[in-house]
Amino acid sequence: MIAELGLAALWLAAALAALQLAASVLSLRAGEGGETLGGVIRPTAILQGGVAALSFVLLMWLFIRTDLSVKLVAMNSHSAKPMIFKLAGTWGNHEGSMLLWVTVMALAGALIAAIERRLPEATMRATLGAQAFVGLGFYAFLLFSSNPFERLPRPVPEGMGLNPLLQDIGLAFHPPTLYFGYVGLSVAFSFAVGALLTRQVTPDFARAMRPWVLGAWVFLTIGITAGSYWAYYELGWGGWWFWDPVENASLMPWLAATALLHSASVLAARDALRAWTIMLGVIAFSMSMVGTFLVRSGILTSVHAFAVDPERGSFILALLAINIGGALALFGWRAGSIAEGERFALVSREGALVVNNVLLSAILGVVLLGTLYPLVTEAFDVRVSVGPPYFNPVSAIFALPMLAVMALGPLLRWRQDAVRRVRRPALLAAGLAVAGAVIAWLIAGPAGLLPTLGVALAVAVGIASLLPLRGRRLTRTPLPIWGMVLAHLGIAVSLLGMASESAWSQERLAALAPGESAEVGPWRVTLTKVVPVAGPNWTAIEGDMDARYQSGSPIPIAPQARSFWSPSQTTTESALVTRWNGQLYAVIGEAVGDGRWQVRLWWKPLVTLIWIGGLLIALGGVLALIGRVLGDLKRRSVLAKRLRWRGEQPV
Amino acid sequence: MSRLNRIWLLAAAALSLGAPLCAQQSLPPAPYAYRQLPDPAQERAAHELMQTLRCLTCQSQSIADSDAPMAGDMRHQVRTRIAAGEDPEAIRAWLIERYGDYVSYTPHVSATTWPLYAGPAVLALIAALLFRRRLARRA
Numbered sequence: 174m175i176a177e178l179g180l181a182a183l184w185l186a187a188a189l190a191a192l193q194l195a196a197s198v199l200s201l202r203a204g205e206g207g208e209t210l211g212g213v214i215r216p217t218a219i220l221q222g223g224v225a226a227l228s229f230v231l232l233m234w235l236f237i238r239t240d241l242s243v244k245l246v247a248m249n250s251h252s253a254k255p256m257i258f259k260l261a262g263t264w265g266n267h268e269g270s271m272l273l274w275v276t277v278m279a280l281a282g283a284l285i286a287a288i289e290r291r292l293p294e295a296t297m298r299a300t301l302g303a304q305a306f307v308g309l310g311f312y313a314f315l316l317f318s319s320n321p322f323e324r325l326p327r328p329v330p331e332g333m334g335l336n337p338l339l340q341d342i343g344l345a346f347h348p349p350t351l352y353f354g355y356v357g358l359s360v361a362f363s364f365a366v367g368a369l370l371t372r373q374v375t376p377d378f379a380r381a382m383r384p385w386v387l388g389a390w391v392f393l394t395i396g397i398t399a400g401s402y403w404a405y406y407e408l409g410w411g412g413w414w415f416w417d418p419v420e421n422a423s424l425m426p427w428l429a430a431t432a433l434l435h436s437a438s439v440l441a442a443r444d445a446l447r448a449w450t451i452m453l454g455v456i457a458f459s460m461s462m463v464g465t466f467l468v469r470s471g472i473l474t475s476v477h478a479f480a481v482d483p484e485r486g487s488f489i490l491a492l493l494a495i496n497i498g499g500a501l502a503l504f505g506w507r508a509g510s511i512a513e514g515e516r517f518a519l520v521s522r523e524g525a526l527v528v529n530n531v532l533l534s535a536i537l538g539v540v541l542l543g544t545l546y547p548l549v550t551e552a553f554d555v556r557v558s559v560g561p562p563y564f565n566p567v568s569a570i571f572a573l574p575m576l577a578v579m580a581l582g583p584l585l586r587w588r589q590d591a592v593r594r595v596r597r598p599a600l601l602a603a604g605l606a607v608a609g610a611v612i613a614w615l616i617a618g619p620a621g622l623l624p625t626l627g628v629a630l631a632v633a634v635g636i637a638s639l640l641p642l643r644g645r646r647l648t649r650t651p652l653p654i655w656g657m658v659l660a661h662l663g664i665a666v667s668l669l670g671m672a673s674e675s676a677w678s679q680e681r682l683a684a685l686a687p688g689e690s691a692e693v694g695p696w697r698v699t700l701t702k703v704v705p706v707a708g709p710n711w712t713a714i715e716g717d718m719d720a721r722y723q724s725g726s727p728i729p730i731a732p733q734a735r736s737f738w739s740p741s742q743t744t745t746e747s748a749l750v751t752r753w754n755g756q757l758y759a760v761i762g763e764a765v766g767d768g769r770w771q772v773r774l775w776w777k778p779l780v781t782l783i784w785i786g787g788l789l790i791a792l793g794g795v796l797a798l799i800g801r802v803l804g805d806l807k808r809r810s811v812l813a814k815r816l817r818w819r820g821e822q823p824v
Numbered sequence: 825m826s827r828l829n830r831i832w833l834l835a836a837a838a839l840s841l842g843a844p845l846c847a848q849q850s851l852p853p854a855p856y857a858y859r860q861l862p863d864p865a866q867e868r869a870a871h872e873l874m875q876t877l878r879c880l881t882c883q884s885q886s887i888a889d890s891d892a893p894m895a896g897d898m899r900h901q902v903r904t905r906i907a908a909g910e911d912p913e914a915i916r917a918w919l920i921e922r923y924g925d926y927v928s929y930t931p932h933v934s935a936t937t938w939p940l941y942a943g944p945a946v947l948a949l950i951a952a953l954l955f956r957r958r959l960a961r962r963a
Binding site for chain 1: 858860885930939944947951
C-alpha cells in the first residue's frame with residue numbers, strides 16, 4: 174500500500190508541475206489579463222513541493238521497514254544493515270537518488286513561491302514556470318524509466334544489500350548536500366530564464382537570485398569537501414582527488430556557481446554584467462545536469478553509477494538537450510535586447526571580478542573538455558586516459574593568475590582605481606609569498622614547480638584575504654565582508670594543504686610481524702597484534718598498532734580490512750591520527766605468509782588543511798548569506814515603516 | 825608461465841569477477857606490489873611513474889592507489905624495471921605498447937589527443953580577446 178501511495182504522490186506531483194507550467198505560460202500570454210490564472214501558480218508550486226516530499230518520505234519508510242516486495246528495496250537493502258544505512262540507502266541507488274533530486278527541486282520551487290516577493294510578479298510567474306518545466310522532465314524520467322516504487326511479482330526472502338563502500342556515515346551527508354547544491358542551482362536557472370522572458374535584468378533581480386546561488390554554492394562546497402574526505406579515508410591509499418569524471422561533475426557546477434556568485438554581486442552593486450550573469454545562471458545548472466547525465470546515464474562505471482541502462486542514458490541526454498539547448502536559444506534570442514549595464518575600467522573591483530569570472534570559466538572549460546574528451550574518443554573506439562597529469566598543469570595555467578587577481582581584487586575600488594594604490598599591499602603579499610616558499614623548502618625540503626607555486630600563492634592569498642579588514646572596526650564590519658574574507662582565506666588554507674600534501678607526503682609499505690615496527694616521516698608505528706573482529710554485516714581483520722610521533726607517547730590505532738558478505742566485497746577502514754601539522758594514515762592489508770601482514774603507512778603534512786579550507790569557504794558563504802538575508806529583512810521593515818508613516822498600505 | 829601470460833590471466837580473472845574497485849585476489853601478489861625499493865631515489869622515480877599509469881581494472885585510479893591485483897602486478901613491473909636501471913619513459917612506452925595509450929594518464933600530443941591541448945589554448949585566446957575588447961571599448 175505504501176509503495177502505491179508513493180507512486181500516486183509522484184504522479185500527483187508531476188500533474189501539479191504540469192498545471193504550474195500551463196498556468197505560467199497562459200498567464201504570461203494573457204499579460205495583464207492573466208491575474209486569476211497567475212494567482213494559481215504560487216499555491217500550486219507549494220503543493221507540488223509538499224506532495225513530492227511526501228513521495229520521498231514514503232520511499233524512506235519502505236527502506237526503514239525493508240519492504241522486500243519492492244524491487245528497489247530488494248535490490249539495494251538488506252535486513253541486517255544498520256538503521257542509519259537503511260535510511261541513507263534510500264538515495265544510495267539510481268531511482269532513489271533521482272527521486273531525491275526531483276524532491277529537492279520541487280521544495281526549492283515551493284520555497285521561492287512562498288517567500289520571494291521582491292521581483293515583479295510576471296518575472297516570478299515565468300520563473301516558477303521554468304522551474305516546473307525542468308521538474309516535469311525529471312518527473313517523466315522517474316515515472317517512465319526509473320520508477321522507485323515498482324513491486325516484485327513476489328517478495329524475496331532477503332535483499333541484495335548496499336555496496337559496502339557506501340556503508341559509511343559519509344552516505345548520510347555527502348549525497349544530500351551535493352543534491353541541495355546541484356538542484357539549488359535550478360533556482361538560479363529558472364530566475365535567469367524568467368528574467369530573460371520578461372526582460373527584467375535588474376540589480377533587484379540579482380539581489381533576489383544571490384541568496385539562492387549562495388545557498389546552493391555552500392551546499393556544493395560542503396558536499397565536495399565531504400566527498401573528498403570520504404574518498405580519502407575509505408579507499409585506503411590516501412588519495413583525496415582523482416579527477417574522476419564524477420568528481421569533475423561536482424566541481425564544474427561549483428566553478429560555474431562561484432563565477433555566478435561574483436557576477437551577481439557586480440550586477441547587484443553596480444548594475445553591470447547583465448547578460449553575463451544571466452548566461453552563468455544558465456550554465457551553472459546546465460553543469461549540474463551534465464553531471465547528472467555523466468553519473469546517472471551508465472556511461473561511466475563508478476561507485477556513483479548505480480545502473481547501466483542505455484534507455485536511461487538517452488532519456489537524460491534528451492532532457493539535457495531540451496533544457497540547455499532551450500535556455501541557450503532563449504539567451505541568444507533575447508540577450509541582444511538586454512541593455513548593456515554600467516561601464517567600468519579594467520582596473521577596478523568590477524574589472525578584477527570580470528578577469529576572475531573569465532578565468533574561472535576557462536578552468537570550467539578545461540575540466541569539461543578533459544572530462545568529456547575520453548567519452549567522445551571512445552565513441553570512435555579510441556581510448557585515451559585524461560588524468561591528473563593533464564588536469565593539474567593545464568588548469569593551473571588559468572588558476573594561478575586567477576588566484577593572484579583574487580588576492581588583489583577585493584582591495585580595488587568600484588568603477589575605477591589606480592594600480593599604484595594597491596602597490597604596497599601587492600608588494601607585501603608578493604614578498605611574503607616568496608618568503609613562504611623559501612621557508613617551506615628549508616623546513617620540508619625541495620618540491621616540484623606546481624607545489625612551490627601553490628605554497629607561495631597560498632601565503633599571498635592568505636595574507637591579502639585579510640587586508641579588506643584593515644582600517645575597519647571589526648565589530649561593525651558587515652557580515653558579507655566577513656564572508657568574503659573567510660571564503661578567500663579558506664581558498665588559501667585549502668591550497669596550502671594541497672601543495673603540502675602533494676609535495677611532502679611520505680609513503681611506507683611494510684610487511685610486519687606482530688612486535689615489529691616501521692617508520693614513516695617523524696612516526697614510528699609498531700604492530701602489536703592482529704585480531705579478528707565482527708560487525709553487524711561484516712567480519713574484519715584488525716591490526717592493533719601503536720603510533721609514536723618522534724619520542725612522544727604511543728597512540729593506539731586499529732585499521733581494519735573488512736569483508737562484507739552481502740554483497741561480497743572487501744573494504745579498507747584506514748586509521749588516522751591527526752596532529753596540527755598533518756595526519757598519519759595507516760592501513761592493514763593481507764597476510765603475506767610467515768606471520769607477516771602488509772601494512773601501509775603515510776605521513777601527510779598539513780593534509781587536513783584541504784578540508785578545513787573547504788569548510789572555511791562554506792562558512793564564509795553562510796555568513797554572507799545571513800548578512801544578505803538580514804540586510805534584506807531590515808530594508809523591508811524600513812520600507813514598510815515609511816509607507817505606514819505616510820498612511821499607505823505596505824505592498 | 826611467462827610473466828606476460830600471467831598478467832593477462834590476472835587481468836581476465838579480475839575482469840570476469842566484475843568488481844572493478846576491489847577485486848578479490850586469487851594469487852599471492854607479486855613481490856614488489858606491496859614492497860618499496862630499498863633505494864629512496866629509485867622508489868621516488870617508480871612512484872612518480874606509477875601515479876601516471878592507469879589501473880586498467882579500476883575506475884579513474886592510478887596503479888599507485890589501487891588494491892586491484894592487476895595494479896599490484898603493474899607496480900611490481902614498474903619497480904623491478906626501475907631497479908634494473910630502466911628509464912621511466914621507456915617503461916611507459918613498453919606498457920603503452922602492450923595496453924595502448926589508455927594505460928598512460930599523461931596524454932602525449934598525437935592525432936587523437938591534440939584537441940585536449942588546442943582547447944585550452946583557444947580558451948586562453950578567447951579570454952585575451954574579451955579583455956582586449958573591454959580595454960578597447962574604454963579607450
